[in-house]
Amino acid sequence: MFKQYIGWKFILASMAVLIIGTTIWFVSNLSRNIQEEERKKVATWVEANRELLRASSEANLNLAVDIVTNNTTIPLILTDETGKILDSRNLDSNRIAQDSRFLASELQAFKKQHPPFIMEVDSKQKLYNYIYYGDSLILRQIRYYPYIQLIVVTLFIAIVLFALSSTNRATQNQVWVGLAKETAHQLGTPLSSMEAWLEILRDNEANASIVTELSKDVDRLKLITDRFSKIGSVPKLEEKDIVEQIQNMTNYIRKRSPQKVMLTVHSIEEELPAMISPPLFDWVVENLLKNALDAMEGKGKIDITIENHPTYITIDVADTGKGIPKLNFEKVFKPGFSTKKRGWGLGLSLAKRIIEEYHRGRLYVRSSELNKGTTFRILLRK
Template sequence: MKFGPLSNETYKKILRFYLVMGSILLIIIFILYTNNYMQKRHLEAQTVPCLYGEYVHFKIEKKSDSGLCDYVEENIIGKIDYPVIVTDAEGKPLSWKNIGVLNNTDYNSLPESDREIIREKLCELKSKNNEVILTPVNDKSKIIGYVYYRESGDIELFKIVRYIELTVVFIFILIAFYISSLIKKIEKNNIFISLVKETSHQLGTPIASLIAWIELLRLKEPVPETVKVLDFMKTDVELLQKISNRFGKIGSKIKLKEEDLLQVIESVILYFDNRLPRMNNKIKIHLISKLKNNKIIMEKELIAWTLENIIKNAIDAMVEKGGDIIVLVFQSKDTVYIHVKDEGKGIPKSEFHKIFEPGETSKKRGWGLGLSLAKRIAEDYHKGKIKVLESNAGEGTTIEIALPVLKNIPGSDNLDIEV
């Protein structure tokens, strides 16, 4: 069986798989290595306290050579830099280091305050579970004492460092996946921008020709009914021209100016009112405005385009059963809100964000550009927000557009925005 060449997407999936598996393998190796290292260091850490305990007991019993005792005290015991307490078999402290009490006298000769410090430190070290049992070489069943200690600072630090390093590895993996996802989105976005601009370029000539042909027909056929039809045709062709111009603005600089938002919304609703389905089930669009001041800083053609996309989707969702579309406009503090509520099929909650991604569509026809461009216009160009405010299956959906009022910005009546 022969297989064709792998696609770029397949290569990306394979690369992503190996990246995940490599990261998991790296984490496993890191954990195994650090655990093995910690076990070795733990055993090494037990050796010195054990030697210290044996030294104390041998010195008490006067079994060790004085020269050897001096060597052990200077080169081994003297280098202990962590708390250690040696006790006899009954738990009475015999010797101690690095606990804040000098180790130059018998425990019973110490002041009560120093003995209290030793007892408290002994309880603390016992709770650490770092205990060495001292037994004679020739009788392992007999216990002659205990050594309690806290592991050295470098081991304690390494315990913390390994978790920090593991966290850094996870963060690195997350960043790698985020960058990969971001690059994919940028590539997808650039493809759609190129497609949009090319569409605008290709539509320009035939639209201009259609306008010319309509004017010619108007001159040759001055019959009232024909003129009325030609007027509707001209309106539709002019809308095509507007759409072409809007496509051309994607990826270019635009100017934001103070415009009448209510006027823009009314013109969009009027356009749809003249073309809504009139058979069987009816669809009606209602506008409710609570604005005190209709003027905001915006690019009116792009805002109109955004509303057209949202209302068109609402109509498509209601085409089978009809119903009402409510457009509510109001202002709260420095933000103007536009709510478009329909009585359509509804949107699953899992797809609330997905519907605004380029190429995402549930329709048989279309590129899935409408809502993605609406999101770009609202958020990137006007620094606002667009989202699914609420949606219930079989009851309808409410889309919210939030646009900031930019009147307080100096020169806001002529803002250049790179889009």
């Protein structure tokens, strides 16, 4: 049971989370250490300034000058007791010259980042200066690094998943096409034989009724073979009357449906031309009608509504069956998904592919309510 959850997706996601978590932990510790080192450097810089103010000895003075001048990375702002800015270091001089409010905004940011160092200027008059400092460029870069890495890893995972999904979809398509064409090929041989036997039966007038019914079945098998042979190849679209096409398929299904089921076609337009592949389009309508019949279990009503719009045509197939839960609106089109005991779950999947890939339209569940019915919509663009 547990093995079902250990797939390549789970392993890939776990590795990504582990890498990101480890990086964030490491960078957080590193940034804290660098921040502490910078605080010590600023403290040393403040102490060096105190030595310069005291000027107690030449040795201390030289050392203090070196310490003060060697700070080229940590930004500093010096203010008096009233908050007036007296000096600044390691800030963008061009910004300072161009924007009079730049130093003030940086000072506010520094106050939020770190507490100031207080330096006594005049012990007699009790005058003090305040040194505020911010994070260096390298510290800011280190802090942003894990988020940049997170974005990169996320993009990498997305690309890998997309590539694997595309490969999987392409493989599935090849299987579908191969299966469909092999089915058409296998049906071809017995069909040829059946047609030959029909010709023999036609020679005897006593077999007239049998020949008529057998011819219908053979024609039906030929239509099914033609449909399967078109899967995987670009079908030739023809201009056909949608209303007549749907009426013909509805009449075919009506003769084979229970007497307690009512099938009705509604259309304001008597003729409505559209570019379709007749065998494949009929297959889609047949699948939708058969699904509706299965959902109603022998009694109910199926309404097929055809509407003409400026740029598209809609065909709604509504039944009064048991309905579909909203969570399954997309699942019903996935291969293998079926609520029927003997269903293969291929009909709606093939129907969606025919409409969306071959006719550049859409097939989706427009609405459904449990124990009240479902409406499937076909949208064909003009």
